[in-house]
Each structure stands twice: as C-alpha cells, then as structure tokens.
Amino acid sequence: MENKKELRNWLDAMELAHPLVIAGPCSAETEAQVLKIAHELKNTDATVFRAGIWKPRTRPGNFEGVGALGLKWLQRAKEETGLLTTTEVANANHVELALEHDVDILWVGARSTVSPFIVQEIADALKGTDKIVLIKNPVNPDLSLWLGAVERFYSANVKNLGVIHRGFSTYEKTRYRNNPEWQIAIDLQNRFPDLPLILDPSHIAGRRDIIFDLCQTALDLNYDGLMVETHYDPDNAWSDATQQITPSTLDKMTVDLKIRKEEGDAIEFNNKLATLRTKIDVIDHQLIEMLGKRMKIADAIGELKRENNVAILQSKRWNEILGKMILEGEEHRLSEEFILRIYKAIHQESINHQNKIVSQQEKSLH
Ligand code: PEP
Ligand code: MN
Numbered sequence: 112m113e114n115k116k117e118l119r120n121w122l123d124a125m126e127l128a129h130p131l132v133i134a135g136p137c138s139a140e141t142e143a144q145v146l147k148i149a150h151e152l153k154n155t156d157a158t159v160f161r162a163g164i165w166k167p168r169t170r171p172g173n174f175e176g177v178g179a180l181g182l183k184w185l186q187r188a189k190e191e192t193g194l195l196t197t198t199e200v201a202n203a204n205h206v207e208l209a210l211e212h213d214v215d216i217l218w219v220g221a222r223s224t225v226s227p228f229i230v231q232e233i234a235d236a237l238k239g240t241d242k243i244v245l246i247k248n249p250v251n252p253d254l255s256l257w258l259g260a261v262e263r264f265y266s267a268n269v270k271n272l273g274v275i276h277r278g279f280s281t282y283e284k285t286r287y288r289n290n291p292e293w294q295i296a297i298d299l300q301n302r303f304p305d306l307p308l309i310l311d312p313s314h315i316a317g318r319r320d321i322i323f324d325l326c327q328t329a330l331d332l333n334y335d336g337l338m339v340e341t342h343y344d345p346d347n348a349w350s351d352a353t354q355q356i357t358p359s360t361l362d363k364m365t366v367d368l369k370i371r372k373e374e375g376d377a378i379e380f381n382n383k384l385a386t387l388r389t390k391i392d393v394i395d396h397q398l399i400e401m402l403g404k405r406m407k408i409a410d411a412i413g414e415l416k417r418e419n420n421v422a423i424l425q426s427k428r429w430n431e432i433l434g435k436m437i438l439e440g441e442e443h444r445l446s447e448e449f450i451l452r453i454y455k456a457i458h459q460e461s462i463n464h465q466n467k468i469v470s471q472q473e474k475s476l477h
Contacts, residue, residue, distance in 0.1 A: 112258075112265045118305040121243050121271040122335060125158060129370055131309065131336030133197060133216075134361055135161035137351035138174060139181035147343055149188035151358035156365040159216060160185070160194040161338060165205055166350055167222045174349040182212035189213070197245070201229065203236035216243040219260065221277055221314075224249040230260045234267040243271040245309065252279040252292050254299060261306070273307035274299065275338055276329075278315035288317020288354070291325070293393040297332065313340035313354045322356060323364055330370055331389040333382070339364075402457070406464055413465035423465045429458060 122131060134152050139145050139162040149160050162185060166176035185196045197216035200206045201223045209217055217237070223229045224247055237244065244264055249256045257274065264272055276296040278289025300308055312325035326337055342348045345355035356364070416423060433454055440450040 112262045112303075114303045114305055116305050117270065118272065118303065119307050119335070122273070122307045127158065129156055129365070130330065130334065131159070131307070132157045132361075132365060133159040133161050133309070133336065133338040134341040134358070135159075136163075136342045136348060137313075137340045137355060138163045138166050138349055139177055139184055139198075140349045141177075142184045142187070144343075145181070145184040145188050146191065148341060148358065149192045149194055151343060152194065152341065152361075153192040155358060155362040157341075157358075157361070158195060159197050160188055160192070161197045161218075161340075162188075163350070164198045164209075165201060167199075167201060167220055168350075169222075179208050182208060182214065185214060186212050189215075200233060203232050206233060206236035210240075210242070214242075216245060218245040218275065219247060221247045221250045224257060224260045225251060227256075227259065227263070230263050234263045234269065237264070237267060237269050239268045241271060242269075243273065244269050245273045245275050247275045247277050247311070248279065248295070250280045250289075252290075252295055254295050257295075257299065258302075261303075273309060273335070275309045275311050276315075276334075277311035286321070287315055289315050291315050293328070293332070294397070297390060297393070300332070307335040309336040309338055310334050311338045313338070313351065317354050319345070319354060319356055319360075322354075323367070326364065326368055328389060328393075330368055331385055333386055405457070406460065409461035409464050410468060413468035416465065417469050423462060423469065432458075 125131065132155070134155070134157040136144065136148055145162055148162075152160060162181065164176050164181040164185070165178060166174060168175055182198075185198065188194065189196050195215040196213075197218055198209060198214055199220045200209050200217045201220060206217065219230065219233060223233065246257070246260050246264070249260070261272055261274060276291070278287060278291050279295070281290050296308060299306075310326065310329035312322045312329070315325055316322050322339065326339075329337065339361055340351060340355045341358050341361050342355040343357060345357060346352055348355050413423070415421075433451070436454055437447050437450050440447065
C-alpha cells in the first residue's frame with residue numbers, strides 16, 4: 112500500500128466543516144439507553160453514533176455486550192436521528208450480522224488488530240465492501256502490526272479505510288489507561304498522510320478529566336477526527352464507566368477545542384508551525400520521562416554502591432559510556448561537542464543523586 116489522496120475520499124465526501132466526531136456509549140446496554148444517547152447527540156458535532164455490541168473483555172466475568180439483539184437498536188437510532196452507526200466486529204459472524212443490519216462503519220478493536228489471523232478473517236468477510244472500516248492500533252506498540260492490518264483490508268479491496276489511535280498497554284501503571292505513544296501515530300501519519308487518523312481519547316485516558324487535553328493535542332497534530340465514549344449517566348455505564356462523558360460535556364468540549372483549519376497562506380503557515388511545535392512538545396515530554404527513569408536507575412546503583420562501600424565515581428565506566436554515545440550521536444547527526452555537553456550534565460546529575468543517597472546514610476549513622 113502507498114499513500115494516495117483516494118484514501119480519504121470517504122471522509123472528504125462527508126464535507127464536514129470540522130473534524131469527524133464519533134460518539135456514543137462504550138456498550139449498547141438497552142434499547143432505551145441507545146436511543147436516549149443517540150437523540151442527545153443528534154444536535155452536537157457528532158456525525159457517527161458508536162456502541163459496542165460485542166465487548167472484548169480482558170478478564171471474563173465483565174459485561175460482554177448484548178450481542179446481535181442490539182443491532183436492531185442501532186438501526187432504530189439511525190432511522191430516528193440520521194446519525195451514521197458504527198460498532199466493533201471481531202469475526203466473520205459479527206461482520207455478517209452487522210452488514211445485515213446496515214451498520215455504516217465497522218471498527219476493528221485493539222485486541223483483534225494484534226492477530227493477523229483474526230484481521231484476515233474479518234478482511235475476507237468484508238472483501239470488496241464499500242463500507243468504511245476503521246482499524247484501532249494493536250494493544251502493543253508496534254507500528255508494522257497496525258499497518259499490516261490496514262494492508263490486509265486494502266488487499267481485500269476494502270478501500271474506505273481509516274485508523275483509530277487508542278493508546279498502548281503498559282505493565283507499569285501510568286497516568287493513562289493506555290499510553291498514547293504519540294510518536295507511533297506521528298510516524299504513521301508521516302508515511303500515510305492521507306489515511307484518516309482518528310483519536311480515541313477515552314481508551315487512552317481511562318478517566319474523564321484528561322480527555323479534553325488529549326483531543327486538543329490530536330487536533331494540534333492535524334488528526335482527522337475523534338471517537339469519544341459518551342453516556343447520559345457515565346457513572347452507571349455497564350462498561351468503562353470512569354472514562355465516559357455526557358453528550359452535553361462533549362458538545363461543550365467541541366466548542367472549546369481549537370480546531371486548525373487549513374486555508375490561506377498565513378493560516379497554513381501557522382498550522383504547520385503549530386503541528387511541528389506539538390511534535391517537539393511530545394518529544395520533550397518523552398525526553399524528561401526517560402531522564403527521570405535513567406535517574407531512578409542511577410539511584411538504585413547509588414544504593415548498591417553504598418551497601419558495598421564502593422566509590423561513586425568510576426571513570427572507566429564513564430569513559431565507556433561517553434565513547435559509545437559519541438558514536439551513536441554521529442549516526443543521528445549530533446556533534447561530539449553536543450553529546451559531551453549533554454552527557455556531562457546527565458552524569459553530574461547522577462552523581463548528585465548518588466551523593467545524596469550516600470550522605471543520607473552518613474546522617475543516619477550519626
Ligand atoms: C471500545 O472501543 O469500546 C473498545 C473495546 O476499544 P479497544 O479495542 O480500543 O479496547
Ligand atoms: Mn470502551
């Protein structure tokens with residue numbers, strides 16, 4: 112697959128004056144719940160109504176979706192509100208049922224994208240369809256696996272495609288339910304600038320309070336749309352209660368978000384500058400996070416040296432690190448002088464940390 116303008120035909124055909132908004136509950140729960148939320152979304156920026164019918168749960172015993180019965184509710188929601196509908200399909204049988212019930216857009220979930228067998232089964236079931244298919248990133252941070260899934264659909268002659276960035280699993284608990292790893296989506300966008308890219312802030316955040324900021328970052332990075340989990344009573348949702356927002360919060364949010372429209376020379380310049388600056392911000396954030404992690408390891412080494420009465424400064428090891436980093440720096444067009452300056456500063460900070468650890472022990476001996 113190569114980048115082609117045609118990749119975004121389906122989105123351009125919608126002629127939206129703003130990024131695409133997909134909204135609706137994590138799960139369809141009852142007919143009344145589906146219809147109430149769809150009606151509340153009707154007069155917002157949302158064009159597409161989402162609801163999970165079959166829910167992939169990491170652990171069994173949680174709500175696993177209402178199943179095919181809910182597809183009739185989606186059909187009714189579409190008839191009554193004019194919103195397009197979308198749901199997750201995870202096998203050929205889901206595809207068949209979703210098509211029978213006129214679902215407009217099908218999405219492939221993160222737990223399916225990890226498996227080329229499942230992706231192939233879904234792609235085969237959809238061969239040649241003109242339905243829109245949106246592919247979520249796999250749970251693990253692997254760009255090729257994500258692109259591989261897109262290519263399987265493309266090769267099955269499914270040409271109305273898009274991707275949804277929903278973040279990546281980590282074992283360590285972070286402020287996110289799924290770490291955004293913006294760099295992966297930015298790399299994908301660089302390779303396929305015309306492939307519609309949609310942010311799912313809900314599954315990245317896992318909580319309501321950072322959804323706005325995630326959406327703003329995505330718009331600053333020129334994403335094409337947002338998929339936001341929305342429920343009239345989020346706290347009592349049957350799944351993903353902590354991350355859902357109400358349709359009216361969504362409505363306010365879309366008004367407050369700054370959307371960059373690309374028109375006119377000056378505006379285009381400002382848009383491009385803002386996008387590049389957001390990319391820098393993403394990397395700066397990663398740099399600080401990595402430096403913090405490095406320092407924690409230096410602390411652990413400090414403890415170990417203290418327990419074993421070993422001197423903090425070990426010039427041989429330090430010279431080895433410097434030599435290696437100067438060579439690696441060259442590969443990335445970074446001058447020796449720059450690497451030396453950075454590494455001297457990092458090394459000094461590590462020594463300060465380790466000195467603190469050793470002096471804490473001395474204090475406790477007095
Ligand atoms: C969902 O959208 O409700 C969902 C299950 O998403 P994901 O596949 O991203 O976990
Ligand atoms: Mn969900």
